[in-house]
Amino acid sequence: MTAAWPTRAGGAVLITAAVPLALLALWQAAVSAGAASPLVLPAPAEVLTALRDMLGDGTLTAGLGISLRRAATGFAVGALAGLGLGALMGLSGVADAALRPLFMGLLNVPVLAWIPLLMIPLGIGETLKYVAISIAAFSATLLHTTRALRQVPPALIEVGTIYRLTWQQRLVHILLPAAFPGVFTGLRLGLTQAWQSLVVVELVASTDGIGYLSVWARQMFRLDQMFAVMIVIGLVGFALDRVLRAAETRLARQWGGA
Amino acid sequence: MGGGVNAAARLARPASALLAPVLLIAAWQAAISLGLADGGIWASPAAVVRAAREAVAEGDLAGDLLASLQRDLAGLALGIPLGLATGLALGLSRAAGRLFNPSLTAIRQVALFSWVPVISVWLGNDEPAKIAFIAFAVFFPVMLATQQGVRGVDPKYLEVAVILNMRPSQTLRAIILPAALPAALSGIHLALIYGWLATIGAEYLFSAGPGIGSELMTARAQFRMDQVIVGMLLIAGIGMMFTQAAGAAERRLLRARGLA
Numbered sequence: 001m002t003a004a005w006p007t008r009a010g011g012a013v014l015i016t017a018a019v020p021l022a023l024l025a026l027w028q029a030a031v032s033a034g035a036a037s038p039l040v041l042p043a044p045a046e047v048l049t050a051l052r053d054m055l056g057d058g059t060l061t062a063g064l065g066i067s068l069r070r071a072a073t074g075f076a077v078g079a080l081a082g083l084g085l086g087a088l089m090g091l092s093g094v095a096d097a098a099l100r101p102l103f104m105g106l107l108n109v110p111v112l113a114w115i116p117l118l119m120i121p122l123g124i125g126e127t128l129k130y131v132a133i134s135i136a137a138f139s140a141t142l143l144h145t146t147r148a149l150r151q152v153p154p155a156l157i158e159v160g161t162i163y164r165l166t167w168q169q170r171l172v173h174i175l176l177p178a179a180f181p182g183v184f185t186g187l188r189l190g191l192t193q194a195w196q197s198l199v200v201v202e203l204v205a206s207t208d209g210i211g212y213l214s215v216w217a218r219q220m221f222r223l224d225q226m227f228a229v230m231i232v233i234g235l236v237g238f239a240l241d242r243v244l245r246a247a248e249t250r251l252a253r254q255w256g257g258a
Numbered sequence: 259m260g261g262g263v264n265a266a267a268r269l270a271r272p273a274s275a276l277l278a279p280v281l282l283i284a285a286w287q288a289a290i291s292l293g294l295a296d297g298g299i300w301a302s303p304a305a306v307v308r309a310a311r312e313a314v315a316e317g318d319l320a321g322d323l324l325a326s327l328q329r330d331l332a333g334l335a336l337g338i339p340l341g342l343a344t345g346l347a348l349g350l351s352r353a354a355g356r357l358f359n360p361s362l363t364a365i366r367q368v369a370l371f372s373w374v375p376v377i378s379v380w381l382g383n384d385e386p387a388k389i390a391f392i393a394f395a396v397f398f399p400v401m402l403a404t405q406q407g408v409r410g411v412d413p414k415y416l417e418v419a420v421i422l423n424m425r426p427s428q429t430l431r432a433i434i435l436p437a438a439l440p441a442a443l444s445g446i447h448l449a450l451i452y453g454w455l456a457t458i459g460a461e462y463l464f465s466a467g468p469g470i471g472s473e474l475m476t477a478r479a480q481f482r483m484d485q486v487i488v489g490m491l492l493i494a495g496i497g498m499m500f501t502q503a504a505g506a507a508e509r510r511l512l513r514a515r516g517l518a
């Protein structure tokens with residue numbers, strides 16, 4: 001499609017790139033001309049150098065590795081718990097009536113507010129991060145799984161009744177495909193929120209990881225490193241979201257869901 | 259609800275709704291009373307109630323709450339108009355959207371709280387930095403929603419404007435703004451939620467001062483779990499109130515304009 005309109009597509013890319021490039025040029029020029037102190041705003045070239053240095057000496061990869069492990073573990077635990085409980089509450093009216101008020105009440109407590117409470121028994125160790133991140137993943141997954149299963153159209157469920165499907169057949173052939181898009185949205189939001197919570201918990205209480213690198217750079221007044229870390233945080237967040245969006249589209253197509 | 263719901267089921271609902279929370283609180287109290295959990299670390303429900311009563315009696319809580327709400331309000335007052343104006347401009351002008359959206363999208367990718375260290379370098383650690391951070395947090399949802407709202411105006415309405423020979427300012431006032439209102443309102447709704455979280459986060463991460471977030475961190479440092487839980491419940495309660503109030507205001511405004 002784009003190949004048929006080479007000039008137009010090229011023009012769009014140029015326009016899209018114009019402002020960021022102009023900003024970068026202006027930024028670099030301002031710092032080079034001495035209009036902005038590198039202590040307040042490091043030049044783009046310095047940020048790139050910092051990024052290369054931190055990648056070269058391994059600080060960035062080590063910090064990112066620690067953070068990704070925390071995010072992955074916390075997300076896995078939280079999402080599994082959210083899926084399990086969400087399935088229970090979505091499929092059983094009794095469980096829903098009994099548990100909904102408690103959990104929907106608890107979901108109103110933001111992860112941010114859990115952190116000080118968790119720090120009392122857990123300190124600032126690894127467990128704190130896992131628990132905080134898993135709460136973030138749990139909330140989004142639980143909410144969307146329950147809702148997706150509750151909102152399966154009654155007409156589809158009636159089809160199962162008419163065909164006298166067994167309980168398992170109904171689950172596999174009707175409920176899961178119908179609820180799939182909603183459940184996956186929950187997982188994707190859960191991952192995004194797990195990443196955001198990771199950054200928060202590493203800023204508030206940590207001695208390593210990517211968030212802490214930023215705190216440390218702040219203390220050293222290394223703005224070049226701070227910006228480099230922010231670029232990495234942004235890229236990871238973007239990549240996580242993109243990968244899950246792509247998976248969502250592909251899986252939805254495969255399952256025949258909408 | 260249909261009329262077929264019988265009285266017994268209606269009575270059973272609140273009862274079963276309360277069952278799990280009541281059981282949890284009872285088990286929590288029992289674990290501490292029986293010495294199964296260390297009462298020095300885990301505050302019992304009774305201790306939480308006592309801490310809440312003390313905080314109310316001493317007036318600290320009201321002062322902190324007021325400070326946090328003022329801060330939140332200042333951030334909202336700054337961020338929402340900026341978001342509305344930017345969203346409107348980017349929605350109205352396709353060129354402006356093309357030019358600025360990529361940069362704004364890139365900025366939005368970076369997790370919100372990782373801006374805190376940078377803002378602290380630029381604006382210091384006190385009130386201006388906190389308010390700027392809150393404004394920054396609420397700017398994006400409002401800007402995005404408004405932009406989508408303006409973009410999503412039904413072309414048929416715009417044709418009406420052309421047919422009626424309306425001036426651009428008239429088209430804006432009579433067609434675009436009312437049509438974009440629901441989206442802008444949902445952006446403001448989100449902004450209230452983000453703003454409150456950003457307020458608490460700002461109070462954790464910038465300098466300590468009056469505010470619920472700072473108070474929570476102080477209580478944590480003193481291992482006062484009872485006070486921490488009171489603060490936590492308050493944060494959740496305020497957040498819920500914002501959500502409810504925004505939802506109600508949204509519905510009311512839309513209904514008044516015949517949009518919902």
